[in-house]
């Protein structure tokens with residue numbers, strides 16, 4: 555079978571590997587059909603000094619596919635069924651796993667495609683408990699956006715920030731994979747959405763998605779515009795995944811008692827916070843990473859209900875690095891998909 559492996563920092567090779575053995579008890583074998591790219595893939599590709607992992611490593615952290623075989627003791631999943639896979643090897647037995655808080659597993663074996671072998675290969679054996687059926691009218695391409703882009707956003711907005719109808723939200727980088735999903739989910743809830751983009755062409759696209767106000771952060775200071783748009787009151791929620799110098803600007807955008815939820819730091823992981831401002835303004839800051847299985851099921855149900863992901867571009871397996879280059883260069887509007 556074909557498999558894309560990271561062999562060194564910034565070096566990916568298309569390898570020919572033996573097919574996996576027949577699925578064992580409690581396992582299913584999945585033929586991968588589409589992989590969604592995320593900034594996690596860019597971090598893995600560039601190399602991270604602190605990440606515990608061994609190369610070569612099969613890349614790909616988010617995918618959809620079709621079940622080809624089932625092992626013994628598998629119920630509820632059949633060959634031919636369209637599925638997505640949870641992207642972290644959770645234990646399934648700790649308190650967090652048993653309570654459905656999968657992304658807080660106490661014995662997690664690693665993030666697939668980052669710490670351990672991922673999905674960019676023709677066939678993979680997965681524990682059936684980490685495989686989720688996809689509604690028939692959702693395409694492989696769209697379903698491939700459920701485990702990370704949709705699931706992460708769902709977890710951030712609803713489990714962490716507890717976004718409510720009628721609230722005002724600032725969504726950073728509305729053209730990014732998760733930013734574009736956040737706009738759609740907040741709009742569906744009836745929120746007022748302010749978003750940031752890096753160029754005017756993206757501004758038009760963000761408006762078309764449902765953003766009420768779009769700020770080009772390269773030509774205007776987003777915190778000043780946001781305060782003006784909210785009559786100096788600030789927003790209820792900031793959807794943050796950028797970090798860096800903009801982080802304190804994001805805090806300034808919050809209403810007293812407002813919530814900031816963050817899942818990334820593409821502009822830099824280290825910030826200085828004024829604690830006086832934090833407690834006096836009673837801000838709530840949530841760190842969020844990944845999602846649980848329920849978030850993925852809810853995401854697929856939203857897709858089946860018509861909330862399709864925005865697709866920036868699609869590439870063949872051999873052009874995986876071209877897709878990464880689009881993400882790294884911040885050229886994208888929506889998701890980059892690798893088709894098998």
Ligand SMILES: [Zn+2]
Pocket residue numbers: 644645646647648649650651652658659660661662
């Ligand atoms: Zn666990």
